[in-house]
Amino acid sequence: MPKIVDRAARREEILDAAARVFARKGFAASRIEDVAAEAGIAKGSVYLYFDSRDSLLTGVFDSYAARAARVPAELGEGTALERLRRLVRGTLEMLAEYPDHARVLLDVWASNPPIDMAAMYREYRGSIAELLREAAEDGELRDGIDERHAAVLVGTIEGCLVQGLVDPELSLLDLVEPVLQICVEGIRR
Template sequence: MPKRVDVDARRAEILDAAVRVFARKGFASSRIEDVAAEAGVAKGSVYLAVSSREELLTAAFDQYRARAEEQLAIPGTGPALDRLAELIRATVAMLAAHPDYARVLLDVWAARSPIDMAAVYAGYRAAIAGLLREAGAEGQLRAGIGEEHAAVIVGAIEGCLVQWLADDQVRLVDLAEPIVAVCVEGLRR
């Protein structure tokens, strides 16, 4: 009797393997054969899951983006700035827990890729801007704080991420509270 394969589980294994390979070798230097070897499957199995290397990158990134969007969608209670601080902490923790995805992000930023990073950032900024609007309505913000500060908060997180990837002396998990201190407490009335 032929062995039955859980198609969704196999696809997830292949995507995880692709992220490890892309993080280690870079997207441009990675081949489908490398991903297949990392996943412990035949090259044809990768092509059953995706049709191209670009689709593999997109699918892996979509999987990561889904995790990030889950965090953005978590409804919170309490003051908006407290929820923003928790969102920052959760985002930093998620990034630190998945360093290979973070390394692949650098590759995506540097290359022309099939991933629409502008749309990804727009989603992050929109979530943060919504919290800033709520904080303003609650009277929590000091004067002069607007939705454009959402880009600065995203930039602070991304800047810390890049430093962590570039410098072994930087520990991303140790930067959540400093980001909160600057990007949340610095806005508080």
């Protein structure tokens, strides 16, 4: 009797293996064979799910983007600044939980990726800008705080991410509270 394979689970296994390989070797130096070996499957099996290395990279990025999209989708109720706190905390915790995906992002930033990074950042800044607009309407923000500060907040999170990735002595999770103190409490009226 042939073995029944859960295609969705196998696809995720391949993507996780690709993230580990891309993080370890860099995208440019990685081969489909490396991903297959990491996943413990034959090279041809990878091609059943992805037609190229670029489509694997896109899949890894889409997997990361889906995880990242869950953070703002799960903010729940509360004031805009309470939800912004949850957004910042959730983002930093997600980045700490998936360091290989974060390393792949660094590699992608340095190349000419087949991924629309600008659209991803626009969406992320847009989520934060909406919370800032709500907070301003509710009188929660200091004067002069506006949607431009969304880019500053994203830059702070990404800057902490880069430092945590290049310096193993720095814990991204240890930076959650300082980032919240500066980027959320620092803008509160």
